[in-house]
């Protein structure tokens with residue numbers, strides 16, 4: 001039913017573009033962006049739950065008198081500083097107590113992404129963060145994979161998983177965890193990431209961990225250039241042999257690094273709203289992504305922890321157009337970048353490109369370079 005509804009809207013929209021090109025305004029392009037097939041490469045499932053899911057889990061575990069509605073929850077997730085953000089993160093984690101909670105949450109997150117026309121996700125998950133809730137990595141992983149399979153069956157959305165190793169937990173545990181991750185390599189867990197305190201635990205410490213992951217055939221990404229500077233990005237490239245950089249926001253502090261990222265075509269998983277919320281940039285307007293785009297880097301757009309930061313992938317594309325002046329053609333290229341930067345095989349990428357081309361083929365080409373101001 002839902003698919004038909006969107007198709008209907010899509011057809012009407014394309015017709016209106018053809019009939020009245022001169023009146024194409026930002027709102028029309030917003031509608032187009034909403035309908036555009038999308039790919040998400042930097043999203044943490046633990047920060048992407050829906051408020052409806054969390055409210056149901058809170059009620060399941062006895063309720064909270066201060067949180068009776070999703071509106072109360074939204075207030076609970078309005079932070080005034082970083083310590084409060086961390087406190088809220090920990091607070092919500094306590095309501096994930098059995099594998100079924102992860103299955104429910106993952107399925108509802110993927111449902112929400114499907115409604116944004118996200119067709120493919122490479123999502124981080126951090127199963128070891130919940131061992132103190134009495135849960136094991138394999139139990140959580142199986143539950144999340146079950147949800148991914150169900151979402152694919154019901155909506156066609158595909159989700160591959162990247163297990164996020166926490167820098168703060170050290171390399172010794174990291175080595176053990178690679179073995180656990182490798183046990184799921186044929187079931188939808190395709191790689192490892194490196195999150196946690198980038199400024200305290202440099203990438204160099206994890207060289208052997210990433211080498212081991214590579215031997216298993218796991219893909220490798222790392223957060224870098226978010227809480228630390230260019231040195232951290234260099235280390236991720238040279239010591240960890242990563243295939244993408246999470247954020248890379250501070251890459252511009254080193255022109256040689258920018259050139260290296262461009263030359264090696266290393267995709268940046270840019271997360272604009274996240275960077276503004278955590279203070280990596282002073283404001284959205286000062287985010288350097290346009291500089292990176294103009295320098296020819298492989299820029300992709302992502303949400304990081306959308307529920308925690310109150311954003312959606314669709315919103316981030318709106319930002320590109322409304323705040324950074326990206327043309328529709330540039331947005332299209334950013335979608336292509338995301339597709340090319342996935343760890344899908346050739347056929348998987350081709351399928352996503354075909355879906356993207358499908359919606360673009362009816363848009364008159366002279367509107368592609370329309371500049372939004």
Ligand SMILES: [Zn+2]
Pocket residue numbers: 042044195223246304
């Ligand atoms: Zn992240």
